Amino acid sequence: MMDKKVVFFRTFFPALFCTAIVFLSSFSPTAYAAMKDAERWLQSEFKDSTLSKDEQMKEMAWFIEAAKPYKGMTIRVVSERIDTHWYEANTLTKAFEDITGIKVVHEITGEDDVVKKISTQMELEHNIYDAYINDSDLIGTHYRSGKVVAISDFIKEEGKDVTLPTLDLEDFIGLSFTTGPDGKLYQLPDQQFANLYWYRHDWFSRADLKAKFKKIYGYELNVPQNWSAYEDIAEFFTVHVKELDGQKVYGHMDYGKKDPSLGWRFSDAWLSMAGAGDKGIPNGLPVDEWGIRVDGCVPVGASVTRGGALNGPAAVYSIRKFVEWLDKYAPPNSTAMNFSQAGALPGQGNIAQQIFWYTAFTAALTDPKLAVTNSDGTPKWRMAPSPRGPYWEKGMKLGYQDAGSWTFLTSTPIERRKAAWLYAQFLVSKTVSLQKMLVGLTPIRNSDINSQKMTDVAHKYGGLIEFYRSSARVAWTPTGTNVPDYPNLADLWWKNIALAANHKLSPQKAMDKMAGEMDSRLQNVADKGQERCAPKLNKEREAEYWLAQPGAPKAKLSSEKPQGKTLSYEDSLKAWD
Amino acid sequence: MNIKIINQKKMYIKLMLASFFLALTSLASPLISTVQAVTFDLLTEELPPYAMKKSGKPAGATVEIVSKLFERTGIDYKVRIVPWKRAYLTAEEEKNTCIFPVQRSQEREVKFHWVSPIVITQTGFYTRDDFDKDLRTLNDVKALKIGSYKGSAAAEYLHGQGYKTALITRDAPNIQKLQAGRIDVWAADTLTAVNMMKERKVNNVNESLVYFTTLRALACNLETPIETINKLSTELKKMYSDGSVKKIMDQYK
Numbered sequence: 001m002m003d004k005k006v007v008f009f010r011t012f013f014p015a016l017f018c019t020a021i022v023f024l025s026s027f028s029p030t031a032y033a034a035m036k037d038a039e040r041w042l043q044s045e046f047k048d049s050t051l052s053k054d055e056q057m058k059e060m061a062w063f064i065e066a067a068k069p070y071k072g073m074t075i076r077v078v079s080e081r082i083d084t085h086w087y088e089a090n091t092l093t094k095a096f097e098d099i100t101g102i103k104v105v106h107e108i109t110g111e112d113d114v115v116k117k118i119s120t121q122m123e124l125e126h127n128i129y130d131a132y133i134n135d136s137d138l139i140g141t142h143y144r145s146g147k148v149v150a151i152s153d154f155i156k157e158e159g160k161d162v163t164l165p166t167l168d169l170e171d172f173i174g175l176s177f178t179t180g181p182d183g184k185l186y187q188l189p190d191q192q193f194a195n196l197y198w199y200r201h202d203w204f205s206r207a208d209l210k211a212k213f214k215k216i217y218g219y220e221l222n223v224p225q226n227w228s229a230y231e232d233i234a235e236f237f238t239v240h241v242k243e244l245d246g247q248k249v250y251g252h253m254d255y256g257k258k259d260p261s262l263g264w265r266f267s268d269a270w271l272s273m274a275g276a277g278d279k280g281i282p283n284g285l286p287v288d289e290w291g292i293r294v295d296g297c298v299p300v301g302a303s304v305t306r307g308g309a310l311n312g313p314a315a316v317y318s319i320r321k322f323v324e325w326l327d328k329y330a331p332p333n334s335t336a337m338n339f340s341q342a343g344a345l346p347g348q349g350n351i352a353q354q355i356f357w358y359t360a361f362t363a364a365l366t367d368p369k370l371a372v373t374n375s376d377g378t379p380k381w382r383m384a385p386s387p388r389g390p391y392w393e394k395g396m397k398l399g400y401q402d403a404g405s406w407t408f409l410t411s412t413p414i415e416r417r418k419a420a421w422l423y424a425q426f427l428v429s430k431t432v433s434l435q436k437m438l439v440g441l442t443p444i445r446n447s448d449i450n451s452q453k454m455t456d457v458a459h460k461y462g463g464l465i466e467f468y469r470s471s472a473r474v475a476w477t478p479t480g481t482n483v484p485d486y487p488n489l490a491d492l493w494w495k496n497i498a499l500a501a502n503h504k505l506s507p508q509k510a511m512d513k514m515a516g517e518m519d520s521r522l523q524n525v526a527d528k529g530q531e532r533c534a535p536k537l538n539k540e541r542e543a544e545y546w547l548a549q550p551g552a553p554k555a556k557l558s559s560e561k562p563q564g565k566t567l568s569y570e571d572s573l574k575a576w577d
Numbered sequence: 578m579n580i581k582i583i584n585q586k587k588m589y590i591k592l593m594l595a596s597f598f599l600a601l602t603s604l605a606s607p608l609i610s611t612v613q614a615v616t617f618d619l620l621t622e623e624l625p626p627y628a629m630k631k632s633g634k635p636a637g638a639t640v641e642i643v644s645k646l647f648e649r650t651g652i653d654y655k656v657r658i659v660p661w662k663r664a665y666l667t668a669e670e671e672k673n674t675c676i677f678p679v680q681r682s683q684e685r686e687v688k689f690h691w692v693s694p695i696v697i698t699q700t701g702f703y704t705r706d707d708f709d710k711d712l713r714t715l716n717d718v719k720a721l722k723i724g725s726y727k728g729s730a731a732a733e734y735l736h737g738q739g740y741k742t743a744l745i746t747r748d749a750p751n752i753q754k755l756q757a758g759r760i761d762v763w764a765a766d767t768l769t770a771v772n773m774m775k776e777r778k779v780n781n782v783n784e785s786l787v788y789f790t791t792l793r794a795l796a797c798n799l800e801t802p803i804e805t806i807n808k809l810s811t812e813l814k815k816m817y818s819d820g821s822v823k824k825i826m827d828q829y830k
Contacts, residue, residue: 076790081738090716097713107789108715108738112683120694120792124817128697128790260683 030101034064037098045095048434050447051166056431059166060099063426066162067100070419074103077420079133079404080111082360084191084440088427092436096426104423111135112260118407119487122147125411131420133190136177136403137267137479138486142187143180146531149408149417152185162418164425171430171445173468174403176282177478181297181533187405190428191442194476195268195400196467197230198346198357199223200372201382201569209241216240222566224387225575227274227321229564230355234329237352244350252329253342253351254322256501261339263494265322265356267479269400273355274318275391276309278551283480284396287552290489291315291515292482292522297533299484302518304553306538307546311508311515312553314391317560319500319507321389325355326501335501346381347372355386360402362441362464379462384572385472390560401476404442443468463569472576484535485525492517616653618674619643619795620664626772626829627678627696628658638768638829639678639696642822643795646692650812652805661728672800678793680730690801692809693794696826700731701787703763703770705755712762712785715740724751724760731764734789749773755782768829 038060042053049056079085089106097103107129109117114134121128122145142148155163169175169185178187203209204221213221217232224230237251256262269289271277276291277284287293291302291310302308309315326334331350334342343361345351349371368377386399406424408417426432434448438457441464443449449468458465467473483489496514499505505513522535547555567575621628621640628637635656647654659667668676669688678695679685702712702723712718715738723740725732726748735742743760745751751763752773763770767787774782797806816822 078790090714094713103713105787106714109789110683112686113681113792116681116693116792117790124814126817128792258687260686 031064034099034101035061038064041095041098042431045091046431046435048438048453049431050434050445050451051430055166059164059429059431062164062166063096063100063422063429066164067102067419067422070415070422071101072103073416073419074105075130075416075420075423076105076107077131077133077423078107078109078114078117078129079190080114080135081108082191082193082404082440082442083363084436084442085133085404087436087439088190092427092432093423095432096423100422100426102419102422115487118409121409121411127409127412127416130412130416131424132407132409133404134187134407135478136174136187136189136405137483138407139178139180139186140479140481140483141486142407143182143184143481144484144530144533147410148186149410150180150184150186151188151406151408154408154421158414159418159421162422164429166430167425167428168430168447171447172428173444173446173449173473174401174405177401177403177480178405181481187403187407188424188428189403189405189444190424191404191436191440192444193358193360193402193442194467194473195356195358195386195402196383196476197223197353197355197386198381198383199353200351200380201462202380203237203244203352212236212240217564219564220566222568223384223572224353225565225567225572226387226562227389228561229566230353230387231321231325231561232564233353234325238329241352247350249350249352250329250331251352252325253345253354254326254330254334254356255337255339255342256323256326256335256498257338257341258494258498258502259338260491260494262498262501263490264339266493266497267490268356268402269397269477269479270322270356271309271315271318272397273386273392273399274314274321274389275393275396275554276312276314276318276552277396279393279395281395281397281474282477283482284552285482288480288482289397290479290483290518291553292518293538293552294482295536295538297481299482299522299533299535300538302522303512303515303540304543304546305540306519307549307553308515308518309553310518311511312547313556314389314552314554316508316511317391317556318389319497319511322497323500323503323507357383358402359383359464359467360442362461366460366462378460381462382569383463383467384569385467385470385475385576390557390562391554396475397477398472398475401473401478403478466573470573470576472573475576484522484530484533488525489518489521492521615673616655617647617797618667618671619647619654619656620659620668620674620676621656621678622661622664623658624769626768630658638826639793641825642695642816643677645821645825646695646795646809646813646816649816650808652809668796668798670798672798675795675797675801677795679796680733680791681794681796685796688799689796690799690803690806691794691796692806692813694792695795695813696793696822698730698791698793699767699787700734700764700789700791701767701770702785703755703765703782704761704785705758706781706783708761708783708785714786715788717786718762721761722759723762723764724754725764726751729764729766730791731766731789735764749777752777752779752782771830 042056089108093104093106118132118134174189174192179185210221213236234251237249272289277289278287287309291308293300293307302310304312347370372380433445437443437448454465492514496510500507500510526535546553626637627639635658640656664676668674723742725742727744732742754760755763
């Protein structure tokens with residue numbers, strides 16, 4: 001029997017050699033050098049891919065050819081400050097430049113600054129950046145502005161020659177977030193992360209704590225399925241357990257400082273976790289999780305008296321619970337903390353659970369130096385689908401998912417836009433995307449999530465991969481198309497919720513004030529004019545009329561605290577099947 | 578026509594005119610007094626070529642933009658160049674006061690009303706002719722000695738990203754430090770850097786990487802009526818679309 005290597009050599013080597021010669025000789029010397037660069041990057045950086053090496057090389061050959069007219073150009077893009085984007089800015093720009101000859105300055109800043117910059121460019125029609133990676137929460141703004149390029153049109157028309165044949169849009173998990181009511185795709189997801197329930201799996205597994213919990217509350221200490229159970233567990237750790245291993249422990253963590261970061265805590269779907277909106281995926285219709293009602297695609301109001309749900313019983317309940325839990329169960333001074341200050345606390349090892357936790361912190365919370373990480377780097381904590389408030393019903397969205405997405409403006413000159421589109425596609429291409437997911441843990445493609453590589457490493461990430469593979473994922477979505485002008489409406493959240501968090505107004509009064517202001521702002525947006533689907537407020541009528549209609553705004557429940565319910569971690573994921 | 582009649586007519590016309598002007602003055606006086614009562618104090622710091630004193634008077638790119646904006650909006654103003662800290666605190670505490678050009682941030686957002694952007698600036702890394710490294714991304718300067726000056730946007734941004742910088746109180750000596758090899762890289766505003774080098778006839782320092790873009794605004798005291806802010810914002814947009822901002826900026830490039 002001949003040696004396998006010999007068979008391979010005699011049978012395939014001549015064919016491979018000839019193919020390689022034909023492949024390489026079809027390139028000019030510069031293209032040949034670019035292919036060598038591509039090969040070097042594939043070997044050093046993009047070893048993990050759902051594509052074979054040959055398929056990766058073909059994808060790179062396409063980039064080299066398509067980028068030729070733009071070689072030597074410098075383009076400028078901007079995104080928010082998370083690990084995925086740092087990797088893009090510091091590493092992937094170099095790979096892209098080496099392979100295509102297009103230089104990219106990928107600026108990193110806060111998301112608020114990204115929003116200000118994109119709003120400024122839209123307002124002034126003055127090109128500041130050639131592309132933005134902007135949260136898909138602005139989809140309602142972009143769709144209505146008439147100033148954002150519809151990608152689905154662009155790739156069929158002027159961008160056809162620079163659209164990657166292997167882009168495989170169907171493989172993206174977040175396209176429904178970035179599609180307008182007209183069915184057109186306005187943004188392309190570059191990275192995604194969710195907001196989930198976070199808990200100390202090691203503490204929840206302790207027999208002594210389980211027995212104590214069951215004795216007090218009558219059910220298992222496990223992953224809470226509803227807000228009643230979350231509240232019971234919060235009370236259990238803060239009031240009954242008090243101390244573990246010699247240190248004070250708390251059953252809840254949150255923040256309440258009057259600061260723009262308080263806004264995300266609520267605009268990122270807090271009301272839908274309580275069940276304030278209507279059924280509908282990715283967002284409730286006709287009333288979404290901002291409490292804004294639409295008629296077709298036209299926003300008609302946020303106040304209950306106009307058919308909205310922003311100051312309805314479910315919304316007010318959600319704020320009341322936020323304030324109550326912050327006061328009773330979170331560490332002292334949490335009310336005076338902002339997002340960044342509060343974000344550091346779970347890692348210090350005395351927080352048992354957190355109802356509102358961004359998975360973008362996964363990598364940071366697996367640092368072996370932290371008290372919440374085992375010595376082998378595996379986490380002592382887990383993430384699981386968030387508990388649901390009493391107003392929540394099947395068919396509604398539950399939590400929030402951030403989808404930082406490529407956004408192109410009509411004010412960017414076409415050649416610059418095409419070069420930027422090449423860079424955008426490189427960053428989400430199958431050659432690059434799996435490695436990018438391993439670095440930043442912000443998945444965008446089904447193929448990456450279901451890859452063998454992610455199965456191999458899933459145990460390191462506290463349930464992130466399991467969540468993204470579960471049916472639960474679809475109920476975690478960004479802000480949707482009911483919000484007609486995100487930058488001009490978003491500040492109402494932190495300015496008003498802070499009044500409730502700091503006991504300056506009751507939750508009902510704070511939400512009444514906010515709903516009134518939201519209606520006024522919607523009117524301002526209408527007065528200023530939008531290209532399409534501008535707000536047109538409903539006339540006010542008695543709240544009872546709207547509360548008696550099916551769906552949101554929902555009437556107050558007779559009991560807002562049903563029996564607490566928990567499930568094991570595994571069953572908490574299966575519950576969404 | 579006899580002279581008497583002519584004189585009577587003249588007298589009549591004079592009386593008519595006098596009463597017309599009287600009426601006009603009485604109508605206009607509340608308006609005039611309102612405009613006179615609100616003279617905005619516009620504060621900035623010495624930061625050539627954005628703001629500096631020329632023949633004892635405030636001049637510079639942003640001073641010109643802001644002056645033109647207030648003139649076009651018909652609001653009285655006075656520009657003063659004062660130390661930045663004082664300017665900032667005054668604008669925070671005293672009504673009818675604004676400060677420029679300020680970078681908007683989450684911390685500052687709540688403290689002012691904003692008219693933005695007065696100017697769009699960029700910060701870059703500058704190196705000597707004989708610098709042999711290729712600066713392609715921000716990460717490439719991580720191990721290098723970066724020079725900047727205290728309170729600068731360049732330094733603030735780098736600190737925010739965890740970079741160490743050697744800071745001095747004024748920016749200009751960084752050029753000498755770079756030339757003497759005491760720093761590897763100078764992080765500076767691109768317009769300021771070009772102007773400083775031109776003034777000092779420096780020709781062995783080059784721009785290596787422009788790494789950040791900043792929108793700079795006019796930040797006004799919170800008691801400023803929102804109508805005034807809207808009026809200024811609308812006019813500023815017009816200044817961008819009709820090329821007025823570009824025309825001013827081009828003079829300083």
